[in-house]
Amino acid sequence: MGLTSRKVLALAILLAVLLFVATVWLWPRLSRRTPRAVFGRVGLLFATQVALFAAVGLAANSSFLFYGSWADLFGRQQSLGAVVDHSAGGRHLTVMETRRAPVPGGTRPSVAGQIQKIVLGGPESGIDSSAYVYLPPEYFRPQFARRHFPAAVVLTGYPGIADNLIKGLNYPTTAWQLAKVGKTQPMVLVMLRPTVAPPRDTECVDIPGGPLTETFFARDLPGVISKTYRVGTGPRHWGIIGNSTGGYCALKIALHHPDRYAAGVGLSAYYKAAEDPTTGDLFQGRKALRNRADLMWSLDHLPQGRSSLLVTSSRSGEGNLRSTERFISKVRAPAHVSSIILDSGGHNFNTWRREIPSALEWLSGRLSAE
Structure with missing residues (x-):
């Protein structure tokens, strides 16, 4: 069972409860001052504390998805790096594996996508x-064989792992459900x-002498x-959405590159590049x-x-x-800004899951196929 499995969380909670009950039940029998009784009390307390810690940790990880797998938790990388051939037809892309989409009919791409x-x-x-x-189900249906689809770049926060967008924030599932209706x-x-x-x-900037992250996105x-998939090339075919750091990046890329992206969505975004030990010197003293x-x-x-920009926040918790x-007050035509302001909601996955369906619907309305 995976780290993010609900069964693992349920078993951890059950174990913690059983150990707590056992501690209360057995404590009178272990009240003596004999070495056996002392070790028994220490053992029960230690086991109960470990079980409680594990249950709380798994619950927090289930909500925030700090780690997506056991390998991620213990720092073990199971997949090898891939060599990308930059001269192979100018495509610059390697498909490593295919997965079923987490929706009904997932084994059939024309039903669930891939x-x-x-x-x-x-x-x-x-x-x-x-x-x-x-890739949505329509991508695999004969009647859409000549269609070029709109695309949305979806970004995590920092540090984040891309699996969280599938397992925790449910982007493919939500997109499939919304398109179906x-x-x-x-x-x-x-x-x-x-x-x-x-x-x-x-922070999605082009660092002097460093990674050209803005150029990449x-x-x-x-x-x-x-060039690789049937996706349009004009700005009306492209949107970008993200949460937290990814939200800042989405707004930044859409705002600075309207010739590439027609729309950007910042879920719980901030509006100025962070500068801290994780970023290093991003600007090399260049004020511009x-x-x-x-x-x-x-x-x-x-x-x-x-x-077209969409920003989100909440009146309590953000x-x-x-x-x-x-930010909203500063946007001027021809740019356009919309917002989702919740009554309450923190900087977490539960809040973003409440905003993503409306955000994807808004994003879809500003993109087009051909």
């Missing part, structure tokens, strides 16, 4: 990154983390995906680069293109409400 794990190489940035691509059009999802130069948090990714990475400054000082309201 998830492909890929390694994508950036011809301009020089960055290689793994990702998951969700006609609330969204079928879309290709490209799911990955913004940490494309791990372990460094590059703004130019390389849509270009390579469009630091200003550009501040979205408030960008809105005040740079031309606003035809970007720390970005005031900055989100400031």
Whole structure:
């Protein structure tokens, strides 16, 4: 059973309860001062504490998905790196494996769609990154064989793992459900983390002398995906969505590159690049680069293109409400801004799961197929 399995969590809670009951029941019998009784009391207390700690840890991980697997928890990498041939037809993409989509009929791509794990190489940035691509059922149906689908880049927070977008935030499942009832059009999802130069948090900026992360997301990714899959190449075919750091990146890329992305969604986003030990020196003392990475400054000082932006926050539980309201007030035509403001909701997966269906519906309405 996997680390994020509900069965594992249920067993951990059951074990903790049983050990607690056993401790209460056996304590009178172990009240003597004999070595056996003392070791018995210590053993019961230790086992109960470990079980409680495990149950709480598993519950927290189930909610926030800090770790996606046992291998991830214990720091063991099971998959080998892939060599991406950058001269093979200019495609710069390797499919590593295919998975069934986590929806009914998952074994049949024409019913459930398909998830492909890929390694994508950036011809301009020089960055290689793994990702998951969700192809909707329509992609495999004969009547859509000539159709070019819209695509959405989906980003985790920092550090994040891409599996969380599938297992924890349920993007493929939600997209499948919404398209099935006609609330969204079928879309290709490209799911990955913004940490494309791990372990460094590059904040989706082009670092002087370092990783060109903005170039990777703004130019390389849509270009390579469009050459490999039936996805349109114009900005109206591309959107980007993310949470936390991924939300900042989504807004930044959409705001600065309206010629590549028609829409960007920031779930619980912040609006200025972080600078801390995880980022290192992002700007090498260059004030112009630091200003550009501040979205408030960008809105005040740079031309606003035809970007459609969606931001989210909550009146209780989120720390970005005031900055989100400031961001909204600064957006000017031809750009457009919408918002989702919950009454309450923290900076966590439970909140984002409440926002994602509406966000995908909004995003679908601003993209088009051909």
